[in-house]
Amino acid sequence: MGLLIFAEMSGKEVHPVAFELLGRGKEIARELSLTLEAVVCGAEDDVAEELIKHGAENVYLYHCEQEIMMCKECLSSLAKEIRPEIFLFGATKFGRALAPRVAAALNTGLTADCTDLRVEDGEFIQIRPAFTGNILAHIKTRSTPKMSTVRYRVMKPAEREDREGRTIRKDLPPNIPGSFALIKREKMESIDIQNADVIVSGGRGLKNREDFRMLETLAYLLGGVVGSSRPLVDDGWISRDHQVGFSGNTVKPRIYVAIGISGSPQHLAGMRNSEMIVAINSDPSAPIFRYADYGIVGDLYEIVPELIEKLEKNETSHE
Numbered sequence: 001m002g003l004l005i006f007a008e009m010s011g012k013e014v015h016p017v018a019f020e021l022l023g024r025g026k027e028i029a030r031e032l033s034l035t036l037e038a039v040v041c042g043a044e045d046d047v048a049e050e051l052i053k054h055g056a057e058n059v060y061l062y063h064c065e066q067e068i069m070m071c072k073e074c075l076s077s078l079a080k081e082i083r084p085e086i087f088l089f090g091a092t093k094f095g096r097a098l099a100p101r102v103a104a105a106l107n108t109g110l111t112a113d114c115t116d117l118r119v120e121d122g123e124f125i126q127i128r129p130a131f132t133g134n135i136l137a138h139i140k141t142r143s144t145p146k147m148s149t150v151r152y153r154v155m156k157p158a159e160r161e162d163r164e165g166r167t168i169r170k171d172l173p174p175n176i177p178g179s180f181a182l183i184k185r186e187k188m189e190s191i192d193i194q195n196a197d198v199i200v201s202g203g204r205g206l207k208n209r210e211d212f213r214m215l216e217t218l219a220y221l222l223g224g225v226v227g228s229s230r231p232l233v234d235d236g237w238i239s240r241d242h243q244v245g246f247s248g249n250t251v252k253p254r255i256y257v258a259i260g261i262s263g264s265p266q267h268l269a270g271m272r273n274s275e276m277i278v279a280i281n282s283d284p285s286a287p288i289f290r291y292a293d294y295g296i297v298g299d300l301y302e303i304v305p306e307l308i309e310k311l312e313k314n315e316t317s318h319e
C-alpha cells in the first residue's frame with residue numbers, strides 16, 4: 001500500500017509544494033510502512049528523476065496536458081488501480097480545484113487546507129484550522145484513500161539525496177481521448193504572492209480602491225507585490241490572488257508590511273510566520289502591533305507617501 005502525492009507542475013518545474021509533500025510524506029510512509037509514490041501529468045523523465053531524488057520510490061508519469069479534467073481522469077484511474085492508502089495534493093489554486101474532483105470520482109472524503117499531517121497511535125491525522133482559525137481540528141478519516149490538500153510553505157521540503165526509484169509511464173485512461181479538448185489557454189492576470197520576498201498589504205484602513213496604487217508603488221520600490229486583507233477582496237477592490245489569511249494565501253516573505261490592517265486572527269493565520277513584520281496603523285492598540293517587529297502609529301495617508309518619497313530619493317541618489 002502506498003502514500004501517493006500529486007506532483008503539480010509549474011511550467012517546466014515541479015511546484016515546490018510537491019517537495020514539501022514528499023518531505024512529510026516520507027516520515028508518514030515510514031511510520032505506517034507505506035510506499036512513497038508520486039504522480040505527475042505533463043512532465044518528462046527528468047522530472048520523475050527529481051521526485052525520486054526527493055524521496056519518491058515510484059513515480060507515475062502521464063504524458064498529457066496538466067489540464068484539470070484530464071488530470072482528474074488520470075489520477076482517479078490510477079488511484080483505482082494502485083489503491084493508495086493516503087493521497088496528498090498541494091493546496092495551490094490548481095490543487096484546490098483538482099483534489100475535490102478526484103475525491104468525488106473515488107467516492108471518498110477530502111480534508112482541505114491542512115496545515116499539518118501526523119501519525120498518532122498508528123493513525124493518520126490531518127490537522128487544519130477550524131471555526132475561523134480559533135481551534136486546530138485533528139481529523140481522522142475512515143474512507144480510503146485518505147485525501148488532503150496541504151498548504152504551501154507549512155512543511156519542510158524533502159532533502160535531495162542520491163537515490164534510485166522506478167519511473168512508470170502510464171497510458172492515458174480510455175475515456176480521455178475525445179472527451180476533452182483544450183481549445184485555448186487563456187493567461188489570467190495573477191500574482192505569485194506565496195513566493196514573494198516582500199509583500200505590501202492593504203486593509204480596511206484604505207478609503208478607496210484607487211489607493212492600492214500607492215501600495216503598488218511602495219511594493220515596486222521594495223521589490224515586492226501587493227497583498228490584501230479579505231474585506232477589500234470581498235468588496236471587489238482587488239482579486240482573490242492577493243488575499244492573505246485563513247481563507248486566502250499563507251505567506252512567509254522576508255518582509256511583510258501591513259498597512260491599515262488591524263491584525264485579526266484570520267489575517268494573522270496567513271502571515272504571522274513572515275520573517276519581519278512592519279505595521280502601519282493609526283490605532284496604537286491594534287492587535288497587529290503585538291506581532292510586528294516594527295510599528296508605525298499614524299495615518300497611512302501621511303506615512304506611505306513619505307516612505308515612497310524617501311525610497312525614490314534613495315533610488316535616484318544611486319543612479
Ligand SMILES: Cc1cc2nc3c(=O)[nH]c(=O)nc-3n(C[C@H](O)[C@H](O)[C@H](O)COP(=O)(O)OP(=O)(O)OC[C@H]3O[C@@H](n4cnc5c(N)ncnc54)[C@H](O)[C@@H]3O)c2cc1C
Pocket residue numbers: 132202203204205206228229230231243244245246247248249259260261262263264265266267270280281282283286298299300301
Ligand atoms: C471564516 C472567515 C475567514 C476569514 N478569512 C480571512 C482572510 O483570509 N484574510 C483576512 O484578512 N481576513 C479574513 N477574515 C476576516 C477577518 O475576520 C477580519 O474581518 C479582517 O481581517 C479585517 O480586515 P482589516 O484588518 O483590513 O480591517 P479592520 O479590522 O477593519 O482594520 C482596519 C484597520 O485600519 C486602521 N486604519 C483605519 N484608518 C487608517 C489610516 N488612515 N491609517 C492607518 N490605519 C488606519 C484601523 O485602526 C484598523 O486597525 C475572515 C473571516 C472569517 C469569518
